[in-house]
Amino acid sequence: MNTGFDSGQSEATRGNGPATKIQEKNRAKILDAAFREFAAFGYRGARIEQIAAAAGMSKSNLLYYFGSKKAIYKAVLADLLDTWLAPLRTLDPAGDPREELSAYINQKIELSARYPEASKLFANEVMQGAPMIGDVLAGPLKALVDEKAEVIRQWTAEGRLQAVDPYHLIFTIWATTQHYADFATQIRALTGHGIDEAGFRQEAERSVAGIILNGVLGRE
Amino acid sequence: MNTGFDSGQSEATRGNGPATKIQEKNRAKILDAAFREFAAFGYRGARIEQIAAAAGMSKSNLLYYFGSKKAIYKAVLADLLDTWLAPLRTLDPAGDPREELSAYINQKIELSARYPEASKLFANEVMQGAPMIGDVLAGPLKALVDEKAEVIRQWTAEGRLQAVDPYHLIFTIWATTQHYADFATQIRALTGHGIDEAGFRQEAERSVAGIILNGVLGRE
DNA sequence: GCTCGACTTGACCGTTTGGTCAGGTTTTAC
DNA sequence: GTAAAACCTGACCAAACGGTCAAGTCGAGC
Helix, strand or coil: CCCCCCCCCCCCCCCCCCCCHHHHHHHHHHHHHHHHHHHHHHHHHCCHHHHHHHHCCCHHHHHHHCCCHHHHHHHHHHHHHHHHHHHHHCCCCCCCHHHHHHHHHHHHHHHHHHCHHHHHHHHHHHHCCCCCCHHHHHHHHHHHHHHHHHHHHHHHHCCCCCCCCHHHHHHHHHHHHHHHHHCHHHHHHHHCCCCCCHHHHHHHHHHHHHHHHHCCCCCC | CCCCCCCCCCCCCCCCCCCCHHHHHHHHHHHHHHHHHHHHHHHHHCCHHHHHHHHCCCHHHHHHHCCCHHHHHHHHHHHHHHHHHHHHHCCCCCCCHHHHHHHHHHHHHHHHHHCHHHHHHHHHHHHCCCCCCHHHHHHHHHHHHHHHHHHHHHHHHCCCCCCCCHHHHHHHHHHHHHHHHHCHHHHHHHHCCCCCCHHHHHHHHHHHHHHHHHCCCCCC
């Protein structure tokens, strides 16, 4: 399934050509480097030359593959969106709420651990008002979230979940899990650890899932 | 109480002069405009001329008050830190955990509602590795968080709280509350509402506090 | 109303930015 | 092998950037 986001890329890969080996390799190197640059500095802060240097090629050559800064940015975002939203799609109405939500939280935390740049990049784009992916948020994403919110509402109706607003629950899960990537610097300053460490990651998963599923107050 | 962050400002206000009315007014206008600019685009993405335009003055005049881009940024951050970290200081060991945590969550959400730019700015700085406030995080902030973590640990020891890691609990609260400011665009795209609306804000407060305090699973 | 310091400006400077282009090199197809 | 296409580069450009400066305006105190 695709998010329906048009990356706007069409340089080098004329029309829909087969894409040569060398093209494939270089486009991948560029996207990887651009990923980190855009994630760290945002769209305006990113420097095309720095991306080229990180990708190990000249600025001119980079612009041969992607005709403009905006084209690189769009390509990076398109690459990101699918993998970033994938875990939510796995939420299964037929499953057990505890297991489903717990698995979803763990998937999201592991995604934040493996692709912290992706999390930061997404955050940066949204924080600036989502100028590039605003229509994806309002379209495909909203459709997906509405669908899953209905699943959660159903669970509540069946008495398998406390009465909680589904949207705020989803926001809570997104916020907590992505926090470990976006605010990694702060977390490391305060605890000395990061989710790149397996032990700390498991501790985070257990804590977050525990809080969201059971709360912090004992049973009265 | 101060965070101990040196803003590095010392232009115009020679030494520690009285600061004239006009100075006070202009510095305030600049900081307000810079606040929004830095929050929206990050340090590198921010444009000094755009700040000046938003503040209603020439770029030259802005540079008369703050000698450099970095000086403005530091001044903005210094302004931000105190108010941003204030709510955590109010967490009272002698109080009831439910009321204390609930009040803290509400304070943080209301702060995000009133100063969404502050939240975004803080997020931006930390996401870039906290190059400017890294020492504040590792120093005064860590001290404060360590102190409050001990309070939470004490509550747990007294059996008034589930066994939960205090640091992850604090991160969870920070993440969820600030999410409503940082990801306002996404939330608005999905729900049609924002925390600037009183009704939605109360709904968010109730949901977040409910989840964190009681979890989403019914008592077994 | 004069004076001195605070305030404000537009013109200007060196650097960096995103992007172009002519021309050279390598790979691919036959 | 050779020709065409794909790939790559350095030189170059206009615009935008952060910042300086000389010169002028304004306002408070006398």
